Amino acid sequence: MKKKLIRVLSVLMIGGLLSVTNASKASAASTFGTIVRAAQAMSTIQIEKNHIAERINIKTQQQIPVVVQKPALTVFGVYSYIEHGKVHNDTNETVHRSNLPLTILTYQEGYGNITGVSIDGVALGSALLTKVQINDGDDIDKVCAQAIFLDESLIKNLSDGSHSVIVKCTDTRGITLTDGFTFNLVN
Structure with a gap:
């Protein structure tokens, strides 16, 4: 577009120069030179704008994090x-009050986090959790164990007898798997 404009202006200017006096020719040549320099400056500015845009685009592309989808939770x-x-x-084994705390060890395949522990249907407000690698070299997001530590304060008020524990594990897609056991609490 700019090149066409410059050509058209050139033709008009040259045609105009042929029909004017020498003084007018000098003035027209000066004007024509100014127009050519302005067009070249616009072209240089556009090239610089393109370079800046490319640099911004490159920086933007480098800042976009690569999101790796975690493997779905399939076994818990x-x-x-x-x-x-x-x-x-085994379920329904005897746990002695004097041997507390109680630690629950889970196994899972796929990525997930413990999202709930309940005893006799009552959700625990908090529990200490840790995720551990089962074998050296295993990707902890693909297969792992989680340990849940229930200290004495969490179960000291339970009566002697049978109690049910349910543990929930949820992955990033919202898939929740549960498992549980019962134990018989005695003094």
């Missing part, structure tokens, strides 16, 4: 519960 379960070093792998 309570593996065991532990009282003061004694491991329980």
Whole structure:
């Protein structure tokens, strides 16, 4: 577009120069030179704008984080519960009040976080959690264990007898898997 404009102006200016006096020719040539320099300056400015736009685009592209989708939670379960070093792998085993705290060990395949623990249907307000790698080299987002530590204050007011524990694990897609166990609390 700019090149066409310059050509048209050139033709008009040259045609006009042929039909005017020498003084007018000098004035027209000066004007024509000014127009050419202005067009060149506009072209240089446009090139610089394009370079700036490219640099901004490159910076913008570099700042966009790559989002890696975590693997969906496909398997979740309570593996065991532990009282003061004694491991329980079966449901309805006896837990001694004197051997508290109680630790719940879960196993999962896929990415997820513990989102709830309840005892006898009552959600616990808080519990200490940790996610651990099962084998060296395993991606913790693909397979891992989570340990939930229930200190004495969380279960000291429970009566002797059978109690049900439910644990929920939720992934980033909103998939929630649950598992649980019962234990028999005694003094």
